[in-house]
Amino acid sequence: MALTDTALRKLKNSETGQKADEGGLFLDVMPGGAKVWRMRYRLAGKQEKITLGDYPTYSLAEARSWRDDCKALVGRGLSPMCLKRGDPIPDDAQPATKELAHLFIREWCLKAREKVKAKEEARKAGDTVEAFGAVWYAEVVEPANTNPRNIKRVLEKDVYPAIGAKQLAEVTVTDILAITDKVKARGADQMALQTRNVLKRFFAYAIARQKTQFNPAAAIEGRFIAQARSRDVALTPDEIGKLLRAIYQSSMKRAHKLALHLLILCMVRKSELIEAKWSELDLENGEWAIPGERMKKDKPHLVPLSRQAVAMFEELKGLASGSEWVFPSRWDLDQPIAKSTLNVAVRALAVEVRDFVIHDFRRTASTHLHEAGFNSDWIEKALAHEAKGIRGIYNRAQYLDQRRDMLQWWADFVDSQIEEGRKVVIGRFGKAFLAA
Template sequence: MARTTSNLTNTQVKQAKKSEKEYTLSDGGGLQLRVRPSGSKLWVLKYTQPVTKRRTNFGLGSYPEVSLADARRKMQEAKVLLSQGIDPKAHRDEQSEAKREATESTFGVIADKWLTLKRQQVNPETANANYRALEKHILPLLKNTPVENIKPKHIINILEPVKAKGNLETVKRLCRIINEIMRLAVAGGYIEVNYLADVTKMFPAPKRKHMPTIKPERLPELMQTLNRANITRTTRCLIEWQLHTMIRPKEASTVEWDHIDTVNGIWEIPADIMKMKIPHKVPLTPQAMQILELMRPISGNRNHVFPGHRNPNTHTNTQTANMALKRMGFEGELVAHGLRSLASTTLNEQGFDPDIIESALAHIDKNEVRRAYNRAEYLERRRKLMEWWSNHIEKASYGSVSVTGTRSLRIVG
């Protein structure tokens, strides 16, 4: 005769007492309540695995969190899976893993990983500024969304209001950042394809804005205005240092005495200071060396060549040259970065090799082999170019207005 099992009642389940040994109460269909010596009660389904045909157990939760009715419902759900040849325990584990992966692969989580890597690749301030743009426009809507669920339409809907305001540069920057994050997700195995690769094509390209600069024929005007300006010696020397070295404002403002090789006339800029994170050497002309000699009594005992006005133990503000040019009447016409463009235009007009000019400006050649050659072989050719440029500045100054000239200067100490 077949063994019969009566169904449990809620009262039986509730009043089941602990014992010295674990025991089970059967509800039928393989559903059991295990009562442990500690008094805890666990629902278990005994079933046969569809592939191996082995008998195994499937935990359905603890009582009273899982009631008798809940346990019976879970048993029925498991049996539906078994009827389809699916192991309910493996199915649950797969779902748990999918949920875990979804939590670890949200756009916000990958964006945080991107930020960590970006801080090592570019200036941390730049990386943080990009992340703030994400926080303002993207993360409020996509932070908790798994990257595999993000499609072009999501990004387009988010960026349309930004475009409507005319902020096309912001749209372009956000598209670039989003794609960097999605490419990181591909590299990490979170997604197989970046469906956002072409989303930038849905928006008009912003009109390129060049840094304000003056035409080469206005260089004498700049030098004469600089000579008459009511500025400090440090600011005056900083502007001329940028002009002679053709280096970016931030790199010029943060130069340290330890970076200067006075014996060989070389300014060695470390990679962490350079915009592209590649070290750069600048051949220093006699005029540039003269600027250093003018600064030595002011900052020779400190770290930075151009010390800060309020705190001389740090470097001068990176906007100092810009503010000075603005006060000198060049607002909207010339910024400190535009001094590089002034040099580039002049040198190109004089027929200098464009590759040498680009190397002097520390622009990165996309061809890695040629870039390595440029760094190795162009230094002396750049020195000749820099010497011509410094001499040209002095000629434009008529020998009297540059800080490297021999006649008197009108500079506020």
């Protein structure tokens, strides 16, 4: 029974074997799923077999046209198989036969090679790191990650410029190390480790899709790139400015921008800020009294507020929609924002700053205050670190006045890092504290 286009379209890879058409033409469905047009014919009492190419590169109509040309050659005593192989046309062949043979070679043998070459070039183009990266990102990264932008930034910033044009199978361990070394040279050891981890998952998927057989990123142990250890980042003044400008230029909610700025200024922990209630704040006197049950050491903590911080809290009051929480959830005003909200906001930032986490804000403040010569006891109290021994016993005054002056200096210092022409619109609080 002759093949049809409909039957060919519905043909499954699992239906292996030969699917006969007419006149010796058949489609050979290989175990790996490839579908190849072939033809059997007899010449001088011997059976021969010739291959055209795969389906659907060659349609059913093209395969039948090729079959008819093969049969015409056989009828004149010429072997299509020998012509395809490159054997010379017999000298004693009739002129019409020679013309038919040349036409067959030109139309089917030479063009077939061109098709194979074009197909291979197209396959190679799809097997470059950048081309396959687009497939991996769309099929795996976006559906499975809550914040896929981080992975996209790794690919576009560090991977594609280095190896984007390379074939997947040609990427070496040396290529991966060159990428991670370049990231480490920026002072971002942990980002280098993250980049290696992204590439490890990327090549694992490429292997699963049979695009390559080797995972060069997996061949590098993470400990040879960076140690997955506790954070020790303190942002430089320049990085503080870059970070805050990126925060205020981003599309995140205004309340979240102010929250991140307050975390830098007030030196409190993230949970202490996002779970703050308006009842704890005395904006008239510039003080924030955090109850002991919300503190790590179960002891109440009094935070003297800078003029900038007071202005930010005043703005947040208008954004809170009457909620008792300073940072109410958008879904439920009776609950504060989720603990992960600010982390997600930070990870989404497009900023040229070393890999950091929110907790680094406290270390950053401590580092710069110590460098500026402020008393360690004041700094430790601002961080709610309880001093032990005699220093702790005689620390009853809590250095409130000293801490107020220190945190005002710190707020001014931080603000001066954004000052680069005041190109960043940071909002009403800027005018409020400048007028104070």
